[in-house]
Amino acid sequence: MNTIAGDFASTLTQAQPAGATGGRSSLDQTAFLKLMTTQLKFQDPFDPVDNQAMVAQMAQFSQVAGISEMNASLKSISSALGTSRLAEAASFIGRSVLQQGDTAHADAQGRYAGEFTLAAPADNVTLEWTDASGNVLHSQQLGKLAAGTIPFQLISQDENGQPVNAGPLKLRVTGAAATGLSTWLPVTAVESSSNGADAMLVTPAGSIAAGSIKRIA
CATH class of the missing domain: 2.60.40.4070 (Immunoglobulin-like)
Incomplete structure (x- = not known):
């Protein structure tokens, strides 16, 4: 029987070989959920993944994803403001x-x-x-x-x-x-x-x- 044990987060960088995601260098939410489903499917029934640890890892992933989305939004806002300021300054x-x-x-x-x-x-x-x-x-x-x-x-x-x-x-x-x-x-x-x-x-x-x-x- 295949088993996946230990810290759930530590499996994220080992679950897929290089190039398996078409050159993607980081995991998105879809890939994360697939990994989690695979882990649940093949876990040892006598030594299952701790629920609290899994919830904590999911919360951490959601936080990181949220920060990434927020940074992208801030960059977009900054770019828009920069363009607006440049247009206003043209009147000088x-x-x-x-x-x-x-x-x-x-x-x-x-x-x-x-x-x-x-x-x-x-x-x-x-x-x-x-x-x-x-x-x-x-x-x-x-x-x-x-x-x-x-x-x-x-x-x-x-x-x-x-x-x-x-x-x-x-x-x-x-x-x-x-x-x-x-x-x-x-x-x-x-x-x-x-x-x-x-x-x-x-x-x-x-x-x-x-x-x-x-x-x-």
């Missing part, structure tokens, strides 16, 4: 977003712009525009300013009034303790993030998460 193309940082980039009109915050009034504030080496290319005397958010901008044009992209310009505020320095960045494209959690906005400063921007214009 051609516009500018405010992002914290000290490097400004020109938009299509040659405008460099941003803002900073003063916690207290200041009498003689200067905004310096520098190149990557720290050389001052332009200074703006902002004078006496009240506490609060201070917007700024610089228009880059040639002698004919046409926009000129002078490349990235770094900003430095002197004469006051400025915080929250941010610049407007033109959005040229959108792309999905590596984990699909958020849409990425492509700007001259690199790709930034749509959820990290402060404002859009």
Whole structure:
């Protein structure tokens, strides 16, 4: 008489030879039930499989199957949300977003712009525009300013009034303790993030998460 004894779960990986399921590398619910039926059919009547152990194994299999189905559902939801976020972010193309940082980039009109915050009034504030080496290319005397958010901008044009992209310009505020320095960045494209959690906005400063921007214009 053929007998199947021992832990029921341990038979799952031994019951079928490699390739017997047409290349399937894991057991689905149908295969599990067939295995269980086979075990019941050929069990030793003098040493039957313990009922409690079998119920426990069935519950464990159901739990694992449920987790697998839940993971598949979550992946599907994540994919759908990622597509939705990407479609929503497409409306950002051609516009500018405010992002914290000290490097400004020109938009299509040659405008460099941003803002900073003063916690207290200041009498003689200067905004310096520098190149990557720290050389001052332009200074703006902002004078006496009240506490609060201070917007700024610089228009880059040639002698004919046409926009000129002078490349990235770094900003430095002197004469006051400025915080929250941010610049407007033109959005040229959108792309999905590596984990699909958020849409990425492509700007001259690199790709930034749509959820990290402060404002859009």
